[in-house]
Amino acid sequence: MAIYSQFLSAVAVLLQLSTIHIAYAQQVYILAGGPSPRPQCPASYDNIPATPTYKFSEFSFTQTETYRYATSVSPLRTTTTYAPPYRKLRTLIPPLKTTTWGNWNPNDTAATDTADPYGQAAWSSLWEWAAPTEFTTTGIYSTTVSPTPIPSSELVFPPKDYFGPTDCYNFPPGFIFGVAGSACQIEGAIAMEGKGPNHMDFWSRPGQPNNYVTNENYYLYKQDIERLASLGVKYYSFTIPWSRILPFALPGTPVNKAGINHYNDLINFVLSKGMIPAVTMMHFDTPLQFYASNVTYEKWKKPILGVGNGAYQNSTFEDAFVHYGKLLLTHFSDRVPIWFTYNEPLLFCDNGASVNTVIKSHARIVHFYKDVIKGTGKIGIKLHHGFGVPLDPKNASHVEAANHINSFHLDTFWNPLVLGTDYPTSFKMTIKDYIPLTQQDLKYLKDTCDFIAIQPYTASIISPPPGGIQSCAKNSSSEYFPFCVKRQSTNIFGWNFGYRSYSHVYTTPEYLRTYLNYLWNTFRKPVFITEFGFPVFGEADKKVIEDMVYDTPRSNYYLSFMTEILKAIWEDGVDVMGAIAWSFVDNWEFGDYDARFGLQVVDRGTQRRYFKKSFFDLVGFVRDRHPDYEQS
Numbered sequence: 001m002a003i004y005s006q007f008l009s010a011v012a013v014l015l016q017l018s019t020i021h022i023a024y025a026q027q028v029y030i031l032a033g034g035p036s037p038r039p040q041c042p043a044s045y046d047n048i049p050a051t052p053t054y055k056f057s058e059f060s061f062t063q064t065e066t067y068r069y070a071t072s073v074s075p076l077r078t079t080t081t082y083a084p085p086y087r088k089l090r091t092l093i094p095p096l097k098t099t100t101w102g103n104w105n106p107n108d109t110a111a112t113d114t115a116d117p118y119g120q121a122a123w124s125s126l127w128e129w130a131a132p133t134e135f136t137t138t139g140i141y142s143t144t145v146s147p148t149p150i151p152s153s154e155l156v157f158p159p160k161d162y163f164g165p166t167d168c169y170n171f172p173p174g175f176i177f178g179v180a181g182s183a184c185q186i187e188g189a190i191a192m193e194g195k196g197p198n199h200m201d202f203w204s205r206p207g208q209p210n211n212y213v214t215n216e217n218y219y220l221y222k223q224d225i226e227r228l229a230s231l232g233v234k235y236y237s238f239t240i241p242w243s244r245i246l247p248f249a250l251p252g253t254p255v256n257k258a259g260i261n262h263y264n265d266l267i268n269f270v271l272s273k274g275m276i277p278a279v280t281m282m283h284f285d286t287p288l289q290f291y292a293s294n295v296t297y298e299k300w301k302k303p304i305l306g307v308g309n310g311a312y313q314n315s316t317f318e319d320a321f322v323h324y325g326k327l328l329l330t331h332f333s334d335r336v337p338i339w340f341t342y343n344e345p346l347l348f349c350d351n352g353a354s355v356n357t358v359i360k361s362h363a364r365i366v367h368f369y370k371d372v373i374k375g376t377g378k379i380g381i382k383l384h385h386g387f388g389v390p391l392d393p394k395n396a397s398h399v400e401a402a403n404h405i406n407s408f409h410l411d412t413f414w415n416p417l418v419l420g421t422d423y424p425t426s427f428k429m430t431i432k433d434y435i436p437l438t439q440q441d442l443k444y445l446k447d448t449c450d451f452i453a454i455q456p457y458t459a460s461i462i463s464p465p466p467g468g469i470q471s472c473a474k475n476s477s478s479e480y481f482p483f484c485v486k487r488q489s490t491n492i493f494g495w496n497f498g499y500r501s502y503s504h505v506y507t508t509p510e511y512l513r514t515y516l517n518y519l520w521n522t523f524r525k526p527v528f529i530t531e532f533g534f535p536v537f538g539e540a541d542k543k544v545i546e547d548m549v550y551d552t553p554r555s556n557y558y559l560s561f562m563t564e565i566l567k568a569i570w571e572d573g574v575d576v577m578g579a580i581a582w583s584f585v586d587n588w589e590f591g592d593y594d595a596r597f598g599l600q601v602v603d604r605g606t607q608r609r610y611f612k613k614s615f616f617d618l619v620g621f622v623r624d625r626h627p628d629y630e631q632s
Ligand SMILES: *[C@@H]1O[C@H](CO)[C@@H](O)[C@H](O)[C@H]1NC(C)=O
Pocket: 105, 106, 107, 135, 136, 137
């Protein structure tokens, strides 16, 4: 039998070499003989006789079960502001008209204000141009629902899993714990109250579910927040769709009053419940205006780099995104302490120009926030990347392949944006049209992330592609292009390296700890886990809610990851500033309602939400170990 083992000494080596972007093998296979050790068993057990003594006794139902209720977050005792309010900041952005538009109905051609380039008729024609297939508005709600208190019967903790955490660490004061969702996946109401069309409204392929209605969170946001507060969640991470704020997307076009009001209400409601908001500006939902006239073709064009075409390479995108970012910051940064410019940008980068747009627009927004507004919150960019670890850590070419993919995903953004150094070789040797960075660029880009925001759902096992990395990087028709490594989920003995979920997520908590070490020592900023989660295998096939909410594999995932986070903090000295779980509720997962990442189930017929067991387990784990939460 072989076991995995992590060598902390390798981490110490990393510490010394961290300015060089190379990781040496951090895991090895060691053959262990004999039975598995049981370090928890005290020596006194050695004296127990080999054969037990059997006896009769009187039977009674003596088993007891303790139960607890979730405790809601306490109200904020003081109001903190992180920037001046909008009325003081409004002069920092060009004067803009604020308008309201109605709801789009494909049958309604009544608008007559055709002379106004941004009137109701112009707005409706955006939707006619976009032409969503089988468009429907048939949700249950059409106006904001007032929240009602969550009955205590819904707040009873479920039975604990028999095997659970055995750690003794606590979270440091200020450790951020929260849950996340994203607008395009939960809001619905895609053509309501002035929202313009965006990329995600058109992401589903024919025959796949779309997001036109999804969780109706646009109307149910208060109830959703009420539920989170009742369970005891402190931070709520949400996204704002550009096309709800600026339906015509571009600088100079009018602002949607209903959009501003909506997110003002949402933020204020979060604060009123004692929670703290975190905002993402771009979550794959590029306004459709950035695609040329053949929208169908453009939006589905296979990019060189990502999985979709986010139109970041469009030369008008950068200025327009910076303008939109400034609009959000001037309106909301007084009350929002945590900002993210982009979510997982590489996934929607087409080519080298896309990456250029992302890093430059990010830096311009951060400079505006820090230098002009003088915001005192924190801001960064969220990258997705499951840590690449070598299949055979003793094979130098496997280690090189792991370094290659890790640097491609991470250094491409954080070399310039954190360290102020050039793009990595992995990116430059592959993406021939990359736009070189000047010394002046690097000076401006450097140090524009307050934290390393990573979404480390799982790890992946890496080895070189057939023919090697170099030849693949030159061959864009190679099936391994552009990342040019072989990824697998089985170790050298053919075992999956963790429990598999519905999709490509495996429960790999020990690799998370290694990854946290890697990130902290490479980029030397606090590491912020801004998404992580587990779509339990077969959850959508379960027939009844009681089974759907009993999600032990998700509890295992979260509690093991949280345990490893604590070890990274206390045993390795890694500054992990927080962890945000994805997602607070089952949602539209890009053409799918079956990949259930949620901590709550949704009855799609009634929109009723149900807390899953893992939600209690996760919140309970944090609250039992967190000095900032009142223990009651
Ligand atoms: C538009 O009209 C058609 C035909 O009358 C109808 O079936 C459809 O439901 C209408 N669409 C909306 C969004 O009202």
